[in-house]
Amino acid sequence: MQGLDTTSPSGRLLFSLLSxxxxxxxxxxxxxxxxxxxxxxxxxxxxxxxxxxxxxETINAMLLAG
Structure with a gap:
C-alpha cells in the first residue's frame, strides 16, 4: 500500500474521496x-x-406438576 500524504491539499482530497x-x-x-x-x-x-x-403440552404439564 502506498503512503497517503494528508498534509497536502491533493492528499486530503484523495483521502476524502476514498472515504x-x-x-x-x-x-x-x-x-x-x-x-x-x-x-x-x-x-x-x-x-x-x-x-x-x-x-x-407435555412440557407444560410437567412444569405444572413440578
Whole structure:
C-alpha cells in the first residue's frame, strides 16, 4: 500500500474521496443483504422450526406438576 500524504491539499482530497467511496460501497453491500433477506423471508420461514403441539403440552404439564 502506498503512503497517503494528508498534509497536502491533493492528499486530503484523495483521502476524502476514498472515504466517500467506502461509505457508498458499505451502503450498497448492506442494501443488497437486506434485499436478499427480504426475498428469502417472503418465500419461507427462517430459523428453528416450531415444536410440535403435543411436545409443548407435555412440557407444560410437567412444569405444572413440578
Amino acid at each position: 466517500v467511496f467506502s461509505d457508498y460501497e458499505r451502503a450498497m453491500i448492506r442494501s443488497r443483504g437486506v434485499a436478499g433477506l427480504d426475498r428469502v423471508c417472503a418465500q419461507k420461514r427462517l430459523g428453528r422450526p416450531p415444536m410440535p403441539a403435543d411436545r409443548v
